[in-house]
């Protein structure tokens with residue numbers, strides 16, 4: 001089985017472009033051009049140069065010695081937290097801003113939950129001198145004040161999404177409505193491997209630099225270019241897609257996806273989409289999503305604002321259904337404890353999203369000779385208020 | 394013959410009204426339908442509420458949310474509409490997003506529509522090609538039309554394709570925007586209406602999105618077979634109540 005997207009924009013049963021006719025020309029323009037643009041030598045050069053000199057790539061593949069000893073296995077961290085702006089999100093926004101420029105777009109819109117993607121978008125817009133509007137749920141604006149300030153400082157306009165539940169899914173709805181209202185000059189930079197085709201594939205390709213680097217880094221460090229296990233947290237699934245990308249069809253590599261269980265899968269306050277979701281349509285994509293029996297999309301919950309999305313990218317829905325990946329879910333408390341553990345054992349304060357991934361070490365056994373690569377997707381600076389509250393620091 | 398085709402054979406301009414089922418109150422659906430028919434409305438789009446209506450502006454977002462809070466569901470709507478054809482003779486179209494229909498089961502959904510006497514469906518987020526590949530046979534089997542949208546950005550080639558595969562009518566979205574009432578149309582809109590009129594499509598067109606008063610209704614009628622009013626009607630309903638539906642329709646038709 002091939003786990004990449006097919007020529008119709010599907011991953012197995014999932015994906016496609018379930019969009020209103022108003023969006024058809026925009027999405028079609030992107031679909032007709034994204035592969036061509038990405039293959040241009042000049043585009044590649046500009047993308048690679050910015051990733052190197054601006055984002056700070058390649059990011060290190062760091063052997064976590066103390067952690068490896070404690071769990072009696074070989075643990076590597078792919079240090080996406082060291083990217084400019086503090087998370088993997090910027091790999092995608094650099095790629096998409098270059099696409100937008102080539103399509104002649106003069107206005108950028110984005111959605112954001114925790115604010116990481118909003119900051120990464122505002123950053124590349126400042127870099128290119130392009131107008132930037134970021135939609136953010138009214139509730140999230142209150143929860144993530146430092147990132148709102150960063151976006152403003154970078155020159156972006158932050159527009160509150162006041163509809164529905166006033167969080168990430170509503171910010172995404174508002175961004176899509178803006179795109180309907182501004183079909184000609186605007187490009188929508190989606191922040192994860194979600195949305196209508198070609199977004200999931202385009203975003204996965206830009207994030208695939210993560211596993212591309214791991215291949216040669218592991219070759220240097222371990223004498224083989226593949227690990228035994230790859231582990232990432234999954235919100236929409238972009239950091240996970242980047243980590244898995246070059247290993248999707250390599251059956252020697254076990255893939256583990258970690259979702260946020262929130263207050264527990266059965267608590268009614270969870271974001272574990274693979275466990276709780278059913279097949280349906282969200283934001284133009286057929287995928288697994290959390291919804292009522294009547295098909296109304298429900299509000300997810302996680303202590304980490306970056307994981308509380310009611311759907312999951314179609315690539316991941318397919319990895320789940322085909323059993324190519326193992327899905328586990330981790331409650332708030334364990335993730336928070338891992339925030340502290342990683343800080344005190346390796347000197348790395350992770351984003352709360354990222355901390356979820358590490359809790360896989362307590363759920364599952366790994367052999368002493370096995371090589372595990374974790375995606376350390378982001379740093380914890382943005383989460384300090386939550387950490388302070390939680391641990392009474 | 395499908396009631397929609399019959400209606401379009403009448404030699405007149407058509408006024409069609411959209412409202413969110415379950416708004417303002419859960420059980421308003423049938424009373425509103427009766428009053429609309431009495432007021433001389435030609436066709437009704439009954440909106441199936443959805444939590445995340447991507448193509449809708451603030452008015453329909455709010456009426457949808459309220460309808461869901463009131464307890465509206467797909468099953469509830471069907472049970473309200475059971476037996477409706479004893480009273481309502483005008484064409485009835487259900488308009489809703491695809492996810493709730495998927496969860497209900499498309500086959501079951503179509504079959505309920507047929508039993509009740511629904512004439513057609515509009516699903517803004519189900520693209521024409523996906524419909525043709527996967528669902529058209531099912532809709533045909535149950536005698537249901539599926540109407541498609543075109544916008545000022547839709548290419549001429551695509552309009553012709555949509556025209557070829559359409560039945561009932563083509564829903565012409567007035568401008569590049571989500572739903573919502575506008576008080577007037579600008580030059581870009583009238584030029585677009587004229588451009589479509591000169592294409593001589595086989596399928597009749599009806600203009601919707603942004604129709605709110607006699608002026609915009611008249612412009613739409615000059616350039617197509619009629620108009621669909623949604624947000625402006627919902628705003629009126631909220632402010633004035635269903636007793637005055639007749640006067641709203643009069644104010645539009647003049």
Ligand SMILES: Cc1ncc(COP(=O)(O)O)c(C=O)c1O
Pocket residue numbers: 087088113114115116117191192193233234235236237238239240305306307351353354377378379
């Ligand atoms: C550090 C970090 N990791 C992970 C995520 C989740 O997104 P995704 O699943 O697309 O990687 C976010 C989202 O904000 C994030 O900031």
